[in-house]
Amino acid sequence: MMLIVGLSASAQEKKNKNAKYDIPVKGNCEQCEKRIEKAAFSVAGVKSAQWHSDDQMLHIILNEEKASVMDVKQAVAKAGHDADDVKATDAAYEGLHHCCKYDREE
């Protein structure tokens, strides 16, 4: 019984090579756009990354065989921007250009 469950569970593990995710990422001006997108691209497996200040969303297409969406959130947070549930450290936030310092909920 357990064996069958185990087999079917692993059969469903097929990774999406073109998974789409919308990650809410906070940022202010155009400057932030470059930093956020660059951070996303630094993760191998991210095929496309677009962020716009009007919708405060990072749209990515990700090859899940190479990385997970959590890897991307962590890379963006490391650059200083809160990405969904992964928050940037205070040190990273302070390092941002002054126009980029978005409002943070504490």
Place this chain on the structure above:
Amino acid sequence: MKNIFFALLLIPALVFPQDTLQEIKVKTSSKSLKKSSRLTQNTTVMTSKELLKAACCNLAESFETNPSIDVNFTDALTGTRQIRMLGLTSPYLMITEENVPSVRGASQAYGLSFTPGTWVESIQVTKGAGSVVNGFESISGQINTELIKPADDIPFFLNAYGSTDARVELNTHFNHRFSDKWSSSLFVHGNGRFSENDMNDDGFLDNPIARQINVMNRWQYSDQEKGWVGFFNVRYMNDEKQSGQMGYDPDRHMFGTEKWGSEINTERLDLSAKVGYVFPDMPYQTIGWQNAFSLHDQHSYFGLNAYDIKQQSYYSNLIFNSIISNTMNKFAVGLNMTYDKYTENVIVPDVTGDYSRIDNSVGAFFEYTYDNDDNFSMIAGVRADVHNRLGAFLTPRLHLRYAPWAGGVIRASAGRGKRAANIFAENQQLFASSRVFSILNTDGKVYGLDPEIAWNYGMSFSQSFKLFGRPADAGFDLYRTDFQNQAVVDLYAGPQEAYFYNLKGSSSANSLQVDFNYEPFNHFNIRTSYKFYDITTDYLAGTFERPFQAKHRFFTNLEYATHIKDNGRRWKFDYTFNWMGKQRLPNTESNPEPDRLDDYAKPFVTMNAQVTRTLSSVFEVYIGGENIGNYRQPRAILGHENPFGSTFDASMVYAPVFGQMYYAGIRYKIK
């Protein structure tokens, strides 16, 4: 929702195979002439707003307010405008319509006047070596025209125009959305000039009596969920021009020596189909297939010279676009095929004959684009082609863009172009003269001549900044074109000769353009530009400047619009000033005194102005004037007293032939 967003991106993807996804930011700026700091190539986009500024009836007349393109008249009879970029004439440009080469071969001389201005949605003007995706022929630039797409069109549009040089035009557009996937537009254009005018009293019509009917039906299919987009066009045009002496009647005087006259009658049929597919979940991966078939049939005569050319042409291009690991690395790869069947007959002293032939080529291309999304991008492309007349050859092209600091952009480009010079189709204005033609080489594959090969390199720098708190930008362009081989058209040998031969020595064109644009207050834009050209060729008789090219030029355009009031009312004003420096003229020393021109033409000024009154969001009226300074070339036609004599030449034109012209028109839409 996201599917729609990505699918809409596809439409420009078929347009700009590489620079697609990054351009699509909806800018609410009202700039009608945009030079994006994000595009890798040195490209300026002219929107339909810019096209409305000139009297602008067809594509040939759309570039009057664009400083990068010089517009001049080729002869004193037909009113044909020729455009130039970087000092080189339109045969050295690749002119495409929706990325399919359009003005080439038989249509080189008059092709731009076969697209009405109201059909155009935008024009992208690229200086220097362009992209390898569309072909190998471009040398000094590429001009791509995008026509209005059926899915974005309004149900009805009407434009009526009339001018003091007796020209009238009517444009009507109809559009219908048949379903959420299919939409179609029908464009009908007619123009004519029905009366004779000879304002400069030389016995010749200043402008031809003309008639043109031009009809296009477009269909667009877009299935956003499945990722398919298709465009299907069918187009027919019939253009008739008659010029020559006042009172010339073709029925009585054709091929006689009583009165000199000329007729140029052209019929064209174009069919094209473009299909594109966006891969599901991969909006950066697309495949597109363009096919275009055209039939061009021109019958013409110029006095006792006759020229008939018929061209059946087929073009096919298959392009696959995708990325390498992420969207910072894009590439386009594809296959290309062209077929041209020419039936060409010439009756002109010393070159009378049948020059019919078939040209065909097959090629493959690869273009890689790197964009770090920040301050650097590059496009590197190469093509390999096998052509029955040009042989097997490679065409490399490279573009670089670097933004060193905020508002500054440096661009550089280099590339090669190769083409077969259609010496008769490209120099038809010389038929309206008594020149005797000679082709001095006989073993080449293109009329006895070798293919033209040139390298183009250039760089540009632009900087945007604030001047007294208002936006401004300044910049310069520097380009050099070096011909490895050229089909030299030599008018320096003498006023009764026209020689064509392979370049022996060097031929180069250097150009410098310095721009300054400023918006001193809201809705008021100033554009200024200074251009310097140094174009010299080694002719048989020596090294001379290319004739009819001013070394120095100055251009300025002022535009002002009032605020749009609630009921849609506004005024728009536009003024263009052009100063043309002295131009080298061909050799006319051996002519008798009255038909002898100086070595250089004097500098002169031309001015255009237009006022538009928008009465609502659907109706506007406009009036304007061209050449309001009324500058006229003193002696437009040499030997006009005796057109069948040896000094007759209507192709020695360096300035406007007719004086001031005033026009008025209306535009009405149903949205």
